[in-house]
Amino acid sequence: MAEPTDREACTPPQVVGLGLCTVDMVFVVPEAPRFSGLMHADAYLRQGGGPVPTALVALARLGIRTRFIGRVGDDPDGRFIGEELAAEGVDTSRLMIEPGSQSRVALVLVETQTGERGFTAREETCQPLLPTDLQPDDLAGARIVHLDDADPVSIQAARWARQAGQTVVFDGTWNHELLDEFLPWVDVPIVSEPFVAAWMPGATPQEVVRRLRGYGAHTAVYTLGSQGCVVATDDTITGFGAYALEAVDTTGAGDAFHGAFIYGLLQGWPITRIVDFAAATAALNCRGLGGRTALPHLAQVEAFLGQAGSLARYTLA
Amino acid sequence: MAEPTDREACTPPQVVGLGLCTVDMVFVVPEAPRFSGLMHADAYLRQGGGPVPTALVALARLGIRTRFIGRVGDDPDGRFIGEELAAEGVDTSRLMIEPGSQSRVALVLVETQTGERGFTAREETCQPLLPTDLQPDDLAGARIVHLDDADPVSIQAARWARQAGQTVVFDGTWNHELLDEFLPWVDVPIVSEPFVAAWMPGATPQEVVRRLRGYGAHTAVYTLGSQGCVVATDDTITGFGAYALEAVDTTGAGDAFHGAFIYGLLQGWPITRIVDFAAATAALNCRGLGGRTALPHLAQVEAFLGQAGSLARYTLA
Incomplete structure (x- = not known):
């Protein structure tokens, strides 16, 4: 979309x-x-979304150089997606616009009192990314590749990343058919309750992270919203709490967690520090309406952690 | 907002x-x-609205030079309002942006089968236009001034217009408190059912247009949607039908009628030709989603009228 500058x-x-x-x-x-009739809205926001783009914006706010690869429609919404990412400093040179197609848009209703959310999507007519859309150069030089689906292009990207010695992080959400083919290439799967409800209904967190580790992951994470998360590394399974805080809107909390988790991986921190940092970033992001509005800068996360201290944690195995 | 070109x-x-x-x-x-949950939308559109701006876009599509005077918030929505009007050729040099404020946005739900519509508005925090916002030069050279409310700035504009020999057209919708002060300055009031429901509940169309003429209007119009309209000129009251057609969305039908009615006034046409032309423009506008999408160009209206012929009409007094 945007031409890279010399520096990029x-x-x-x-x-x-x-x-x-x-x-x-x-x-x-x-x-x-x-x-019928005329009703009142307390607040309104138009903002780009999506698990990976929002995680990349979280990383960009933390000072990390990022690139997003995706496809949007040939419409004002597609241009808005690209402009907003570029304004955050995310490299959009590989954001593809499909002529004559529509981008995905969603109406997100948030109930004023409870914060409950319902989504109404006008689906995209642009094609999903295909393996042929990806070139090895697209990933060159990166240390981490972040993927949101077990589809053919993600499998392609994960294979190339593995061959190049890059770390593959996976935000598990949708497609479950190709998981057996995809998960062996994933280094750090981070899955959430909707994913587990479809993949391993009724499983305990220990069973989930053990199964993920069974595919070869070096760190497996199961996030449980305000209940914290469960993390498996080597043969240790550890439960972590979450930071309590008055949430304005929990949209994007998971994406913020993933972005900040990746930040911690880049720093080579121990897992406990990574999880505290990711949970703090997610909590701070809940202070604003929309998935990206309150994504913090590094100093804000550090200040928060300086006050709040480490998360409660407990060993599960 | 935009600097006028030399030509403008x-x-x-x-x-x-x-x-x-x-x-x-x-x-x-x-x-x-x-x-809760994920639902599906059949279609989505983001578009500027408002009775007067949409009527001006209708006029711009018909080839008329127009200017919009208003105030918007200091936000992406305010900028979008200005850019969209400018792209249609409407002069936005007097569109004021109020620092730190929000524009009005509305969620418009349209039921797929019935076309029923509900509105949920996030109100603006920018101030309404005030008489002090208006300068005599703002109206200079125009032949017609189009107003949507009986508020102090509209009264100011209507007085200046009358003094300058300009014709004042009024799209009656909201404020009823200042009508007695405002209506004497209006040459062509065009009111609709919601206006009448508040102003003269239970009145017949004849009573409505007679009362409007009583304030000094030379032509008074009461629009009744798909039932047509009733028009009073001199001592004649005439009812007109409407053009039947498969409507995609009736949003903006009234605004299109007003714009096209003003077009006919500019041409000096007889009232029957003006009403046919306005009804045809409104009908064509119902063929697209949103208030402005299907606003026709002049040749399209003429082609439609060439096929459809004159509206049915009947004398009421």
Whole structure:
């Protein structure tokens, strides 16, 4: 989309991500909209979304060079997605616009009192990324590749990343058919409750992270929202709490967690420090409406951790 | 907002309008959105709205030079309102941006099958236009001034217009408190059912247009949607039908009618030709989603009228 500047052309991104992107129209409303009359909204925000793009924005705010690879429609929403990422400093030179197609947009309703959320999506008509869209150069120089789906292009990207000695991080959400083919290439799977509900219904967190480790992952994470997360490394399984805080909107909390987790991996921190940092970033992001509004800068996370201290943790195995 | 080009600076607008402007987020959905789960939208459109701006876009499509005077918030929506009007050729040099404020945005839900519509507005925090915002030069050179509310700035504009020999057209919608002060300055009031429901509940169309003429209007119009309209001129009251057609979305039908009615006034046509032309423009505008998408060019209206012929009409007094 945007031409890289000389500096970007010479300095490869540290993290490259592939995946879905959307434009979210967030309306905070005291009652559900109906098909008649005039109602009132307390707040409104139009903002790009999608798990990987939002994680890359989290990384960009923390000072990391990132690139997003994806496809958008040939419409104002597609241009908005690219402009917003570029404004955050994410490299969008490999964001592809499909002529004549539409981008995915979503109406996000947030209930004023409870914060409950419902999504209404107008689906994209642009094609999903295909393996042929990807070139080895797209990932060159990165230390981490971040993926959101077990689809053919992600499998391609993960294989290339493994061959190049890059770390593959996976935000597990949708496609479950190709997981057996995909997971062996993943170094750090981070999965959430909707993923587990479809993949291993009724499983305990220990069973989930053990199974993920069984595919060869060196660190496996199961996030449980305000209940914290469970992390498996080597033969240790550790449970972590979460930072309590008055949330304005939990949209993007998971994506912020993934971005900050990747930040910690890049620093080579021990896992306990990585999880504290990721949980703090996610908590801070809940202070603003929308998935990206309150993504913190590094100093804000450090200040928060300086006050809040380490998360409670407990050994599970 | 935009600097006028030399041509614009030398050639005044033929029509100047003042009033409310919004950004509409239109979602066509088979079911009302809820606060949980993932639902589907059949179509989506983000488009500027508001009675006067949309009427000015209708006029611009018909080849008329127009200017919009209004105030928007200091946000992406305010910029979008200005850019979209400018792209249509509407002069936005007097569109004011209020620092630190928000524009009005509206979620418009359209039911897929029935076309029923519900509105959820996030209100603007920018101030309404005030008489002190208006300068005599703002209206200079125009032949028609188009207003949407009986508020102090509209009264100011209507007085100046009358003094300058300009024709004042009024799209009656909201404020009823200052009508007695405002209506004496209006040459062509065009009111609709919601206006009448508040102003003269239970009145017949004849009573409505007679009362409007009583304030001094030379032509008074009461629009009744798909039922047509009733028009009073001199001592004649005439009812007109409407053009039947498969409507995609009736949003903006009234605004299109007003714009096209003003076009006919500029041409000096007889009232029957003006009403046919306005009804045809409104009908054509219902063929697209959103208030402005299907606003026709002059040749399209003429082609439609060549096929459809004159509206049915009947004398009421």
